[in-house]
Structure formats: structure tokens, C-alpha cells
Amino acid sequence: MSESLREILDLQLFWEFRTVLLRGLAVNFYVFIAAAVLALSLGLGAALLRNSRAAPLRWLGTLHVEIFRNAPDYVMVVWVHFVLPLLIGVVLHSRFEFNPFVSAMIALGFVYSGYFAETFRAGIEAIPAGHLEAARSLGIGEGLILRRIILPQVVRSMLPESINQFISLFKATTIVSLIAVPDLMYQVSMITQQQMRPLPLYTGAAITYFVIVLVAGSSLRVLADRWRARIRA
Amino acid sequence: MIRVVDVHKRFGTLEVLKGVSFDVHRGSVVSMIGASGSGKSTLLRCINHLEVPSAGDIFVDGESLCFRGAADGDRRPRSLAEINRIRRDLGIVFQQFNLWPHMTVLGNVTEAPQRVRGMSRKAAIELGEACLDRVHLRDKAHEYPARLSGGQQQRVAIARALAMQPKVMLFDEPTSSLDPELTDEVLAVMRELAEDGTTMIVVTHEMGFARDVSDQVMFLHNGLIEEEGPPAQLFGAPRSERLRQFVSKHVA
Amino acid sequence: MNNWERLVWNQRDALLAGLQVTIEVCFISFACAIVGGLVLCLVRMYVRPLRPVATFLIEFFRATPILVQLLWVNYAWPEIFGWPTSFYQAACTALALQSSGYLAETFRGGIEAVPRGQREAAFAVGMSPLLVFRRIILPQVLLGSAPAIVNQFTVIVKSSTLVSVITVQDLMFQSQKIVNIAYEPIEILTATAALYIAFIYVVSMIGKLLADRLRRSYGIAAH
Numbered sequence: 001m002s003e004s005l006r007e008i009l010d011l012q013l014f015w016e017f018r019t020v021l022l023r024g025l026a027v028n029f030y031v032f033i034a035a036a037v038l039a040l041s042l043g044l045g046a047a048l049l050r051n052s053r054a055a056p057l058r059w060l061g062t063l064h065v066e067i068f069r070n071a072p073d074y075v076m077v078v079w080v081h082f083v084l085p086l087l088i089g090v091v092l093h094s095r096f097e098f099n100p101f102v103s104a105m106i107a108l109g110f111v112y113s114g115y116f117a118e119t120f121r122a123g124i125e126a127i128p129a130g131h132l133e134a135a136r137s138l139g140i141g142e143g144l145i146l147r148r149i150i151l152p153q154v155v156r157s158m159l160p161e162s163i164n165q166f167i168s169l170f171k172a173t174t175i176v177s178l179i180a181v182p183d184l185m186y187q188v189s190m191i192t193q194q195q196m197r198p199l200p201l202y203t204g205a206a207i208t209y210f211v212i213v214l215v216a217g218s219s220l221r222v223l224a225d226r227w228r229a230r231i232r233a
Numbered sequence: 234m235i236r237v238v239d240v241h242k243r244f245g246t247l248e249v250l251k252g253v254s255f256d257v258h259r260g261s262v263v264s265m266i267g268a269s270g271s272g273k274s275t276l277l278r279c280i281n282h283l284e285v286p287s288a289g290d291i292f293v294d295g296e297s298l299c300f301r302g303a304a305d306g307d308r309r310p311r312s313l314a315e316i317n318r319i320r321r322d323l324g325i326v327f328q329q330f331n332l333w334p335h336m337t338v339l340g341n342v343t344e345a346p347q348r349v350r351g352m353s354r355k356a357a358i359e360l361g362e363a364c365l366d367r368v369h370l371r372d373k374a375h376e377y378p379a380r381l382s383g384g385q386q387q388r389v390a391i392a393r394a395l396a397m398q399p400k401v402m403l404f405d406e407p408t409s410s411l412d413p414e415l416t417d418e419v420l421a422v423m424r425e426l427a428e429d430g431t432t433m434i435v436v437t438h439e440m441g442f443a444r445d446v447s448d449q450v451m452f453l454h455n456g457l458i459e460e461e462g463p464p465a466q467l468f469g470a471p472r473s474e475r476l477r478q479f480v481s482k483h484v485a
Numbered sequence: 486m487n488n489w490e491r492l493v494w495n496q497r498d499a500l501l502a503g504l505q506v507t508i509e510v511c512f513i514s515f516a517c518a519i520v521g522g523l524v525l526c527l528v529r530m531y532v533r534p535l536r537p538v539a540t541f542l543i544e545f546f547r548a549t550p551i552l553v554q555l556l557w558v559n560y561a562w563p564e565i566f567g568w569p570t571s572f573y574q575a576a577c578t579a580l581a582l583q584s585s586g587y588l589a590e591t592f593r594g595g596i597e598a599v600p601r602g603q604r605e606a607a608f609a610v611g612m613s614p615l616l617v618f619r620r621i622i623l624p625q626v627l628l629g630s631a632p633a634i635v636n637q638f639t640v641i642v643k644s645s646t647l648v649s650v651i652t653v654q655d656l657m658f659q660s661q662k663i664v665n666i667a668y669e670p671i672e673i674l675t676a677t678a679a680l681y682i683a684f685i686y687v688v689s690m691i692g693k694l695l696a697d698r699l700r701r702s703y704g705i706a707a708h
Contacts, residue, residue: 070685072643082670171550198560213548321611331606345610
């Protein structure tokens with residue numbers, strides 16, 4: 001066992017391939033950013049839909065949220081990558097393919113839009129009705145109300161929960177390795193097949209994510225607390 | 234029955250009790266009054282060891298609550314098990330009721346008799362229902378505390394304390410958390426207990442109760458007993474100036 | 486015979502077998518996660534010398550992605566510890582570890598949320614600390630955490646979709662096998678996705694009902 005421990009702590013191999021692995025990690029970040037942007041916009045849209053006065057729009061928003069919040073990440077990624085292009089191809093009468101990066105972005109973006117929609121909804125409902133009534137009776141238009149009253153308060157109150165969801169999304173990007181996107185875990189698998197030494201690489205990957213999540217998580221939370229304290233409602 | 238001897242209590246650098254001594258005889262009702270911060274709650278909580286005195290001792294029926302005499306004549310602090318044994322004879326009713334929300338009313342009342350005194354379920358239920366009778370809540374036995382009003386919850390708390398058949402009942406500002414309309418039902422139950430001969434020590438702001446029901450009243454100020462005696466004396470002819478001011482402020 | 490019949494309905498035996506494996510793995514991992522979470526939580530809160538170890542483990546299991554944990558447990562652990570000895574064991578272990586981390590924190594929040602007065606009332610009637618924990622604290626923690634615990638089950642179900650990567654023959658594995666043979670993914674993958682979504686939706690509805698029931702009966706707010 002001690003030989004294996006030495007092997008596991010021998011992160012030399014991890015260090016040796018650091019450029020390739022770092023490039024893989026960067027791919028994780030790219031996917032994360034792209035998916036996050038999509039998830040935020042769709043999530044906000046769905047939350048607003050659920051808040052609207054028209055019943056069919058509310059229903060649509062709820063449908064979106066219930067489907068995507070309950071969908072497993074991996075299943076969605078596989079479906080978007082293998083099934084969606086075929087469906088689009090049928091419509092376009094031609095063969096259609098997704099770049100795996102795009103599949104990942106779409107799949108993760110939609111799934112996490114479900115979580116963000118719930119977060120935003122909680123934030124919107126937390127706004128005292130009085131604020132909105134006051135704004136409307138002053139004649140302020142809906143668009144302006146959204147931008148100047150709803151959004152700032154939602155962002156402020158839901159920031160901690162959103163940070164947790166961003167971190168989950170970042171962790172979820174490891175799935176893209178399974179559809180041949182050259183992210184960190186993909187590179188790890190490639191090198192493992194070559195070198196036949198899984199221990200240091202998988203351990204290194206685990207430690208890398210641990211460090212990133214811990215550091216990013218705490219710093220984001222500290223920044224968020226400071227920012228929220230500064231704009232005390 | 235209860236003897237408090239020179240009890241001091243310090244929290245960090247703040248000395249809340251500065252040497253309090255008094256006796257409570259069997260069957261008597263003692264009220265403790267005083268301004269907030271005078272130490273009355275702390276003193277009450279020392280009596281059943283929820284706070285540990287920094288100095289001094291408390292005797293329950295002649296037995297020291299804080300120390301036990303060892304074979305070599307030395308005194309050693311009591312173990313938790315021994316303290317718990319003595320605690321069984323001291324019932325306490327808290328300002329915040331502190332009922333256990335995941336148990337029914339009857340469950341709350343029978344929990345300690347079963348688990349601590351080892352009574353059988355049947356016997357505990359009989360006892361529990363009798364105690365609920367005394368506080369006039371027998372019909373709520375199978376409700377959960379969340380469904381009851383504040384006054385009802387406090388009466389259940391009283392029944393829970395009574396179920397352990399304690400020698401003394403301690404009350405820590407039992408009506409301070411209640412709306413005025415609900416206070417009376419709790420005070421009525423306490424009055425009945427007093428008439429039944431229960432030994433009671435009551436920390437309260439309800440001067441009416443202190444004056445009408447107690448045998449003895451203690452006025453605490455700044456961690457010391459400023460004045461003590463029968464209610465007629467403390468309320469009718471207060472000796473200290475502070476007490477005079479306190480009484481005129483609090484008695485309508 | 487259309488594709489739906491050919492690819493999905495006629496394969497239902499294989500799919501059901503896969504579903505059974507999925508459900509087994511999920512329940513085993515779930516049970517282990519609850520026990521593991523409780524142990525980690527109690528060690529972290531009450532066993533002072535082991536506190537940093539427990540805290541580190543909790544944070545480690547929460548911070549690493551489930552795929553990384555699956556691969557790590559499956560490929561690295563046998564060399565270090567000589568265990569797990571099967572892919573199935575590795576899958577259950579990894580899923581359980583991840584959820585123990587989250588549940589440990591949930592339980593900790595629950596324990597700290599029990600008002601101090603309730604402990605005092607219990608001590609005041611002479612209950613020992615062990616009795617207080619067993620009869621007063623633990624029931625409330627489990628009741629109050631029930632929605633979060635049910636939610637963690639949905640997390641396990643979602644994470645279980647990845648165990649096909651270490652060749653555990655769950656529902657995803659069976660679906661992908663059919664796709665590899667038939668080269669026609671639309672019906673089978675859509676059916677699989679719909680099945681997972683429906684299952685998880687039902688579980689989350691149960692969680693929501695639980696939360697409502699708790700609040701109404703006991704006045705305990707879910708946390």
C-alpha cells in the first residue's frame with residue numbers, strides 16, 4: 001500500500017503534462033462561461049414568464065423549469081449531441097452536426113437555466129409587493145421596473161445561492177470529456193491510456209478541482225458579502 | 234427545602250450574582266422581582282444547575298446540588314449524572330415554553346417520566362393525563378404544540394414539569410412571552426398550584442401575582458437581595474427607596 | 486413496425502434490467518450517504534481531535550465533480566486500498582461519498598437550528614446528553630432535513646447516469662448499447678431522457694409534499 005501511496009503522491013506525472021492539462025482546464029472554463037451565459041438568460045426569461053399575468057406564459061415557464069431542473073446533465077448532453085442534430089437535420093433536409101463544444105454549451109445551459117430560474121423566482125417573490133405597487137402607481141414602465149427595481153434586488157438577495165449554482169455548473173463541465181471535448185478529464189484519460197498510470201493523474205485532477213472550487217468558492221463568497229454590504233437595501 | 238448559600242455568578246468579567254442567600258420552605262410560594270439585569274433569572278437557573286454558580290452552594294432537601302462529599306472528606310464537583318438525579322425533583326417552566334415540536338402534547342408530558350424515571354408507557358400516560366387535567370388541557374392531549382396558543386403551550390409546559398412530580402416548581406418569567414389576554418389562564422393555573430400546596434419559586438413581572446399569591450417576596454437589585462419579606466410588607470411598606478420606586482412603577 | 490416499437494418497446498426487457506440496476510445503485514448509495522453524512526457530521530461537531538479530518542473530507546467530497554470521484558474511486562482506490570473490487574461497488578461508493586458531504590452539512594445546520602431552550606428543557610427534567618440527542622435533537626434534524634434529504638436522492642439519481650462510464654449496466658448503459666447496435670439514437674435516447682426526467686420529477690414532488698406536511702403538522706420549517 002505504501003508503494004501505491006508514493007505513487008499517488010508522485011504528482012510528477014501530473015506536473016510533467018501540466019501544459020496539456022492546463023489547456024484542458026481552460027476548455028472547462030470556456031464551456032463554463034458559455035453555458036453560464038445561456039443558463040442565466042434562459043433562467044431569467046423563465047422566471048419572468050412564471051411571474052407574468054398571462055396564464056399560458058406562466059405555464060410555459062413552469063414547463064421549462066420542471067423539465068430542465070429534473071433532467072440529468074449527462075443525459076441531456078448525450079441527447080443534445082446525438083439526437084438534436086438529427087432532428088434539426090430532418091427539418092433542414094440535410095445532415096447536421098454539432099460541434100461537441102456547442103452541444104455541451106446548449107445542454108448544460110438549458111439544464112442550469114432550470115436551477116437559475118428557481119433562484120430568480122425566489123428572488124422576485126421576495127421583493128415586497130409594495131415596491132412594485134409604488135413604482136407602477138408612479139407610472140414607471142414595466143421594462144424600467146425590471147431593470148431598476150426587480151433586477152438589483154434579485155441579484156442582491158440571490159447572489160449566495162447563485163454562486164453555489166455556478167460552482168455546480170463548473171463541476172458539471174467535466175461531463176464534456178465524455179463527448180470528446182478536450183477538457184481536463186479528457187486529457188487525463190488520454191494520458192492515462194498512454195502512460196498506464198492512473199493514480200497520480202486522477203488524484204491530481206481531484207486535487208485540482210478541490211483547490212479551484214475551494215478557492216473560487218470562498219473568494220466569490222467573500223466578494224459577494226462585501227458587495228452586498230455596500231449596497232444595503 | 235431549598236437553601237441558597239452565598240451564591241456568586243460571574244460571566245467573564247461581569248458579576249451577575251454577588252452573594253445571594255435565602256431559604257425556601259416546603260409548601261411556600263416565593264416570588265422574585267426586580268429590574269431586568271438584576272440577576273433574578275440567573276439565580277433561578279442556578280437552582281436547577283442550568284447555570285453553574287461561580288461560588289457558593291445550593292441545597293435541595295439538605296443535599297448539595299454543586300458538590301459531593303468524597304470519602305476523604307474533600308468536596309468534589311458533582312457529576313452530570315448526579316446533577317440530573319437531583320434535577321428530577323426540580324420542575325422548571327421557561328419563558329419560551331420550550332415544548333418539543335415533534336411530539337404531541339401528551340408525548341411532551343410523558344417523555345421524561347418514561348425515559349428518565351423509567352415508568353411504563355401506560356402508567357406515564359395515566360400520569361400525563363392527570364397533569365393535563367390540572368392545567369385544564371386534557372382535550373388537547375393529541376395535538377402538536379404548533380397548533381396551540383401561547384397560553385396553552387405554557388400550560389402544557391407546566392404539566393410537563395408537574396409530570397416529574399417534583400419537590401419544587403421553578404418559574405422563569407412564565408408570562409413574559411405571552412399576549413396580555415393569554416396571561417390570565419397561566420396565572421390562574423399557577424394560583425391553583427399554590428393553593429394545592431406546591432412549593433414554588435417564581436421570577437415574574439406580574440406584581441399582582443406576587444402580591445396576592447406569594448408567601449414571601451424577594452426584591453433583587455444588582456445581584457443582591459435588596460429586600461425580602463411577606464408581600465404585605467414589600468408592597469405596602471417598602472423599606473428601600475429603590476423598591477419603593479420599582480413598586481410604584483410596576484403596580485397599577 | 487415503427488422505430489419506437491422496434492427500438493424501445495421491444496427492448497423493454499433490457500431497459501427494465503438497466504432501470505433495476507439504476508434503482509438499486511441509487512438506493513444503496515442513498516442509504517450509505519445518510520449514514521456517512523451523519524457520521525461525518527457528528528465527528529465534525531463532537532469529536533474535537535478529528536474535527537479537521539472530518540471537515541476536510543466533507544469539503545473534499547463536495548468540491549470534486551462526481552465524474553472525477555467515480556473515476557478516482559474506480560481506478561485509484563483498488564491500488565491503494567485493495568478495494569473496491571467491482572465496478573458496482575465503486576459506483577455506489579463514489580455516489581455515497583459525494584452525497585455524504587452534502588448531507589453532513591445539512592445535518593449540521595439542522596442540529597444547530599434546534600433552539601437551545603429545547604435542550605435546556607430536556608436537561609431540566611433530568612435527561613442525559615445522549616438521551617437528549619436521541620429523543621429531541623435527532624428526530625427534529627431528520628424531520629427538518631427530510632426535504633433536503635429527498636433532494637439529495639434526486640442528485641444521486643442524476644449522478645447515477647454517469648456510472649455507465651465505469652461499465653455499470655444501468656439504464657444509460659443499456660440505452661447506449663442499443664444505440665451502438667442500431668445506430669438510430671432518436672427514439673431510444675429520447676425515451677431514456679423522458680424516463681429519467683419523469684422519475685426525478687416524481688421524487689421532487691414527494692419532497693415538496695413532505696416539506697409542506699412538516700410545516701403544517703409540526704411547525705418545523707424545512708432547511
